[in-house]
Amino acid sequence: MTRPAIEHVQAVAFDLDGTLCDSIPDLAAAAAAMREHLGLQPLPEKVVESYVGDGIGTLVHRVITNERDTLADEALWEKGFVFFMQYYRAHLSDFTRPYPETEAGLGLLKSLGIPLVVITNKTEILAVELLKQLGLADYFSLILGGDSLPEKKPSPLPLVHAAEVLGIDHANMLMVGDSKNDILAAKAAGCLSVGVTFGYGDMTLLSQDQATKPDWLIGKLPEIYENLQPQKAQDEN
Template identity: 60%
Template sequence: MNLKHIKAVAFDLDGTLVDSIPDLAAAANAMREHLGLPALTDLRIQEHVGDGIASLVHRAITDERHGQADAAIWEQGFNFFVRYYHAHLTDNTRVYPGVRDGLGLLRALQLPVVVITNKSEYLAVPLLEQLDLRDAFSLVIGGDTLAEKKPSALPLQHVCDVLDIQTSELAMVGDSENDILSARAAGSTAIAVNYGYADATQLQADLVIGNLAELYDLMKK
């Protein structure tokens, strides 16, 4: 696939740049214990990730994909979760193999790279800082940065406005349906990683990669 027209690359965070499930699961289970609920497996928590912390708290309390917790219980759980998770952002979260090298290669091509995540800025920015990744990115767009989050096209459109490029010149790299739908809505190239939290073969992306370094060969002039 020819990606030589791409002028910037956007990356999802959880499941694409970093494996954060151990710390998300620890926070979710600490919250459940606080609420008098039994622990869930890490794999089950992983199935609830992808739409931001507010949705994760609903799902972690109810253990249902579309579950809605009682408002008072959700608020108590949400406040506990955010405090706990913010204090333990990178206890066991790790950068995926190939990410640092891949980002370096893209920067060598003088391509701006940004993060577009449904995680709030309050959590995403310190996570990136603690893993020494923040300086690699021109922008970090969180789930609470704009009026809409993925799968809306708005975050991608905003990035393109800031970078003064067309949405067709942006590639969105992620591991979830939200990433692909957001790219489709914006008219951007949709790229899936095959090591994330979803089955990449089911995402109907334009391209599936196993390492960010693969982008270098596809994008170099």
């Protein structure tokens, strides 16, 4: 694997669900509880997994209708959304865990003095609380949720905003994620995209289309550090 063709990495942005942690068990449990509350039968966990990535509001529509692109009745959605948020917030990390070597990878990058940020479509308050419960929040200089700004991924706005807050050129920021939204947002923002092969998205399939092909694939987070280390050494010589 070759490291990205970039002169100087000034920051690394990460998606949350499917990139830093596996949150499907708790999301699926909340989905099952919500459907039961609404008098519906539970959905298989794999189906719920396929609906994750565009924020909880959209997830609730998909879980109620069991369709990816169909909107639920507004009153039913509102009842479901309120229940889902209350249930999920009370059970954020019952079964959610960081992926193996996540903390090691973050620690290695911090040792290089590179600021790290989270850019997720999850509601900001839930993202912040989940990262705290997983013991990961202190690694990040900035945490942006799907409701932090007027637009969310695949819009480039959150990535451009993060770069502006950090005072860096967004062309020198990596965006690490597992989904189409992450890659599209990175490309639109002019950032390098790093796809993880262990998340919810099918990186093999995404890599077949130039529009969603990441610049770089990794199988574990420490690979980012391993590929940036030679660059740092060269910069210091």
